[in-house]
Amino acid sequence: MRTRAITGFFFIAVLxxxxxxxxxTFVPLFSLIATYCVYEFYRMVYTENTQPLLFWGVGTAAFGLTLVGSILLNLLPYSVLPLSIAAVLLIYVAALFRKTAHPIQDVAFSLFGLMYAAVPFVFFMGLGFVKGTYNAYIPLGFLILLWTNDTGAYLAGRSIGRHKLFERISPNKTWEGFVGGVILAVIAGLILFYYWRVFPLWIWVCMALIISLFGTLGDLVESMLKRNVGVKDSGKLLPGHGGLLDRFDGLLMAAPLVYLFLKSTL
Structure with missing residues (x-):
């Protein structure tokens, strides 16, 4: 527990x-995190029969995220973005030269790893620039809402949790925990509105609801993935916490939807 607390403190402080x-600092760090999440995904699903193209997949993630980050930072024009598509197509070509039993399956897992573990971080990084210029309070607010939802779900689930939310996938999650997470996230949204005034109150509340619902679904999806491949954690990078995918599973579904929500309302 002490190791988990120390790791969590420094990890949150860095973020x-x-x-x-x-x-x-924001764009490079989260580009690096996204790239490592792709690596963790490939390591999780790698078996004798499923062998994603780890080198090409991680390289494509790093290249694509570098392009997107450079565009967000106004270092490159949007016209270079198609280069990332070309990098993805190289995965098909690389598979032709590998002597594996199921090459199409390998390509499918390689592409899914990019979609599942890298693309959501593009939307998350986009939150910082959703109003045109960089605003740290928007991605930070997203993270705070995500963390308060997790905290509320944990506390309510441990104290009053009785009814299982999705026992087949995650036996410890309860409906009471889910409701507790929603309530604490909404309260956090009210506090963020009071201090930051970046958005109207109703937008903060909607963000809290989207993050609570789809953050929970993202957690369940990663639990389903880990059960499917028979692992407890996505990795061992963070002592006491597992891997980076374990820490950002809620972001993977929530970030794209929050970004689209904000783009449609601002």
């Missing part, structure tokens, strides 16, 4: 620091 220091 908050990177967001607040500005776009030139």
């Amino acid at each position: 908050i620091g990177a967001v607040l220091l500005g776009p030139y």
Whole structure:
């Protein structure tokens, strides 16, 4: 428990620091996190019969995220974005030269790893620029809502949890925990509105609801993935916490929807 607490403290401190220091720390750090999440995904699903193209997949993620980050930072024009599509197509070509039993299955897992573990971080990084110029309070607010939802779900589930939410996938999650997470996230949204005034109150509340619902679904999907491949954690990078995918599973579904919500309302 002590190791978990220390790791969690420093991990959160690094994330908050990177967001607040500005776009030139925010974008590179989360690009690196996304790339490592792709690596963790490939390591999780890698078996004798399923062998995703780890080198090409991770390389494509790093290349694509670098392009997107450079565009967000106004270092490159949008016209270079199709290069990332070309990098993805190279995965098909690379598979032709591998002597594996199920090459199409390998390509499918390689592409799914990019879609599942990398693309959501593109939307998350986009949150920082959703109003045109970089605003640290938007991605930081997203993270705070995500963390408060997790905290509320944990506390309510441990104290009053009785009815299982999705026992087949995640035996410890309860409906009471889910409701507790929603309530605490909404309260956090009210506090963020009071101090930051980046958005109207109703937008913060809607963000809290989207993150609570789809963050929980993202957690369940990653639990389903881990059960499917027979692992407890996505990795061992964070002592006491598992891997990066374990820490960002809620972001993977929530970030794209929050970004689209904000783009449609602003």
